[in-house]
Amino acid sequence: MVVSTKAIVISSLKYAESDLIVTCYTEVSGLKTYLLKRILSSKRGKLRTSHFQPLTQLEIVAFHKDKGTLEQIREAKVIIPYQTLHTNxxxxxxxxxxxxxxxxxxxxxxxxxxxxxxxxxxxxxxxxxxxxxxxxxxxxxxxxxxxxxxxxxxxxxxxxxxxxxxxxxxxxxxxxxxxxxxxxxxxxxxxxxxxxxxxxxxxxxxxxxxxxxxxxxxxxxxxxxxxxxxxxxxxxxxx
Missing domain, CATH: 1.20.1440 (de novo design (two linked rop proteins))
Known part of the structure; x- marks a missing residue:
C-alpha cells in the first residue's frame, strides 16, 4: 500500500556498503522501519542521506506491506528545515x-x-x-x-x-x-x-x-x- 505521511526520523544505521536502515515515527502508521537501498552511493536518486539525520521532520511517500518487514520509501522531502538543531x-x-x-x-x-x-x-x-x-x-x-x-x-x-x-x-x-x-x-x-x-x-x-x-x-x-x-x-x- 502506498502511503503519504509526515514522519520524524528516529534513527538511521548503515547497512552493507551503500544502504541505510531508517526508523521513523510516522503520523499515520506509527513506528516504521525502512530499507533505503544504495542511498549512500547514489547522487541522482530522489532520496538524500541528509534527509535522514536524527529527528528530521519529513513528508514521505512510502510503500507499506504492514507485515513486520522492512518497508520502502519512494520519496522524501524536509518539511521543517531546522535552524539550529543540527548545528548547535x-x-x-x-x-x-x-x-x-x-x-x-x-x-x-x-x-x-x-x-x-x-x-x-x-x-x-x-x-x-x-x-x-x-x-x-x-x-x-x-x-x-x-x-x-x-x-x-x-x-x-x-x-x-x-x-x-x-x-x-x-x-x-x-x-x-x-x-x-x-x-x-x-x-x-x-x-x-x-x-x-x-x-x-x-x-x-x-x-x-x-x-x-x-x-x-x-x-x-x-x-x-x-x-x-x-x-x-x-x-x-x-x-
Missing amino acids: ILKGTLVLFISEVLKNAIHEESNDVSLYKYLTDSLNWLDVNDEIANFHILFLLNLSSHLGFFPDHSTVEHSYFNLLEGNFQNKETNKYCKQGTLIEYFKLFFGINFDIMSQIKMHKKERLELLNLLLEYYQLHLHGFKKPKSVLILNQLFR
Missing part, C-alpha cells in the same frame, strides 16, 4: 539523547496523533529557543503522559515520590520512595510548559540527579528501556 552543539546533543529515548521507548506500529504532535511541537520549540538547560527534564516528564505512565500528582504536597507506584506519598513504603530537595525540584515541573521552565534554577549536579531519577522511572515502567549513552555527553555540556 548543545542542541545536537539533545537531539541524540531524544532520539535514543524514542528508540527505546516507542515500539508500537499503531499511530498516535497526540504523541506525534507533542514530538513535533517540542522539536520546533527547541529549534528556535536558547533557554534549554531544563528541556530534557520536562520533555521526559511530559513524554511519559503519552506513553501511559505519567506520575499521579494529585497528592503532590506529600514529601515522598514513589518511583514504582508513580505517585506522591506522605511516608516511605518501599525502596523506590525518594524525598528531599531533589523531589521538591521535581514537583516544580508539573503543570508548566517549555516557555517558563527556565525559571526553575538548578545546579548541574541537581539537574543530573533529576535526570537520573526520571530515567530510573522510565526503566521501571517501560520494559526493556535502557539508559541512553548520550547522557554522559549531555552531563558534560550542561552547567
Whole structure:
C-alpha cells in the first residue's frame, strides 16, 4: 500500500556498503522501519542521506506491506528545515539523547496523533529557543503522559515520590520512595510548559540527579528501556 505521511526520523544505521536502515515515527502508521537501498552511493536518486539525520521532520511517500518487514520509501522531502538543531552543539546533543529515548521507548506500529504532535511541537520549540538547560527534564516528564505512565500528582504536597507506584506519598513504603530537595525540584515541573521552565534554577549536579531519577522511572515502567549513552555527553555540556 502506498502511503503519504509526515514522519520524524528516529534513527538511521548503515547497512552493507551503500544502504541505510531508517526508523521513523510516522503520523499515520506509527513506528516504521525502512530499507533505503544504495542511498549512500547514489547522487541522482530522489532520496538524500541528509534527509535522514536524527529527528528530521519529513513528508514521505512510502510503500507499506504492514507485515513486520522492512518497508520502502519512494520519496522524501524536509518539511521543517531546522535552524539550529543540527548545528548547535548543545542542541545536537539533545537531539541524540531524544532520539535514543524514542528508540527505546516507542515500539508500537499503531499511530498516535497526540504523541506525534507533542514530538513535533517540542522539536520546533527547541529549534528556535536558547533557554534549554531544563528541556530534557520536562520533555521526559511530559513524554511519559503519552506513553501511559505519567506520575499521579494529585497528592503532590506529600514529601515522598514513589518511583514504582508513580505517585506522591506522605511516608516511605518501599525502596523506590525518594524525598528531599531533589523531589521538591521535581514537583516544580508539573503543570508548566517549555516557555517558563527556565525559571526553575538548578545546579548541574541537581539537574543530573533529576535526570537520573526520571530515567530510573522510565526503566521501571517501560520494559526493556535502557539508559541512553548520550547522557554522559549531555552531563558534560550542561552547567
